[in-house]
Amino acid sequence: MTDAVPPEAADLLRSEPLMAHLATSVDDRPHVAPVWYVYDDDVVSLVTSGRKLANVRENPRVALSVQKDKGGDAQWAVSLLGTATVVEDDAAFHEANRRINAKYGADEDAYGGNTLVRVDVGSATYRTYD
Helix, strand or coil, rough: CCCEEEEHHHHHHHHHCCEEEEEEEECCEEEEECCCCCCCCCEEEEECHHHHHHHHHHCCCCEEEEEEEECCCEEEEEEEEEEEECCCCCHHHHHHHHHHHHHHHCCCCCCCEEEEEEEEEEEEEEEEEE
16 A cells, blocks of 8 residues: 555545546547546556556556535545556456445446456545535
């Protein structure tokens, strides 16, 4: 554990099932897409496919952003920069997928065609709004 994420930001990331936005880039062509995630000890786990997965395979440098809003007003925001790793391990995938689906209220085996990606967080910024 590198303590890249301050404890207050870690608490926010674990607080509720909010959507994260994963930013990838290949050949100077950025791509941002929503993802479900779980966060533990400076690692974000997500399962994905398609353009996001292809981009991560080509360029593992990613960013994630999570924000909570209330009535259109931001309550807090966390931005993470890190290095993504595609995990080709069935047991690890099933465990992460189960945890993510439980967090977001989906069936335990939903989204079984995706692939596990872990993001080792290198730096984090966060802000709360009054």
